Amino acid sequence: MTRTELLGTVLACTPRTAAIVAPLGFTARDLYANTGEDRDRCFFNFGAMGSVIPFALGVSLAIPGISVLALEGDGSLLMNLGCLVTLRRYGGAAITVVILDNRCYESTGGQPSQPPSLSLAQVCHAIGLETDAAETVDDVARFMRKPAAAVPRILVARTIPSDPAPRVPITPASMAHAFASWLAATREWR
Numbered sequence: 001m002t003r004t005e006l007l008g009t010v011l012a013c014t015p016r017t018a019a020i021v022a023p024l025g026f027t028a029r030d031l032y033a034n035t036g037e038d039r040d041r042c043f044f045n046f047g048a049m050g051s052v053i054p055f056a057l058g059v060s061l062a063i064p065g066i067s068v069l070a071l072e073g074d075g076s077l078l079m080n081l082g083c084l085v086t087l088r089r090y091g092g093a094a095i096t097v098v099i100l101d102n103r104c105y106e107s108t109g110g111q112p113s114q115p116p117s118l119s120l121a122q123v124c125h126a127i128g129l130e131t132d133a134a135e136t137v138d139d140v141a142r143f144m145r146k147p148a149a150a151v152p153r154i155l156v157a158r159t160i161p162s163d164p165a166p167r168v169p170i171t172p173a174s175m176a177h178a179f180a181s182w183l184a185a186t187r188e189w190r
Contacts, residue, residue: 001134001136001140001157001160002159003030003102003162004030004034004162005137006098006140006157006159007027007030007034008137009137009144010071010098010140011034013141013145017067017186019043019182019183020041020068020069021043021045021069021070022042022045022052023052024046024047024048025073025108025164026107026164027071027073028045028046029164029165030165031044031071033166034165043055043175043179044172044175046172046175050076050083051080052070052072052077053070053072053077053083053084054086056070057083057087057090057091060092060094065094066183067095069096069097069098072097073100074100074101074102074103074114075104075105075113077099078114081123087152088127088151091151092150092151093148093149093151093152093153094148096148096152096153096154097129097153098154098155099124100159101156102158102159102161119156120156124156129151129154130151130152130153131155132146132153132154133155133156135157
């Protein structure tokens with residue numbers, strides 16, 4: 001499946017009350033293009049590889065009861081693999097992580113991100129996270145519809161490289177302000 005197909009399925013299955021934390025690069029560009037009026041609930045980690053899961057965990061801990069969807073790339077996750085242990089220790093059922101595993105650094109030219117024998121799903125499972133793998137959009141939809149467990153759940157979804165949407169046209173400061181305002185409003189109605 002392409003990154004765009006995966007994101008479309010994930011967004012269709014994610015409640016509009018959930019915060020979304022996204023990585024840099026092509027995933028952020030596609031997410032921005034596909035969120036429209038829901039964009040304020042998205043935080044884009046521009047230029048910060050490996051920070052999606054720690055940021056999502058921070059949002060979850062700061063606002064108990066909020067659901068957080070963390071979209072992470074395989075290469076970005078490998079920059080901070082230790083965050084999975086922290087997620088297992090402090091995270092709860094309110095966090096869902098979807099790892100887009102295209103096995104390359106697509107946004108910078110397609111360099112391989114990992115050895116062929118590495119299984120990110122096995123790594124996540126070994127840490128004690130509820131982990132599934134997906135090859136198709138149907139697999140993704142099944143995962144997204146499953147009830148939450150006591151620990152954060154992870155989906156490692158195999159994607160194929162594809163053309164991205166246009167660059168995100170907002171500044172990091174304006175995006176952060178919009179996200180903070182959305183979080184503040186979310187706190188008020190919880």
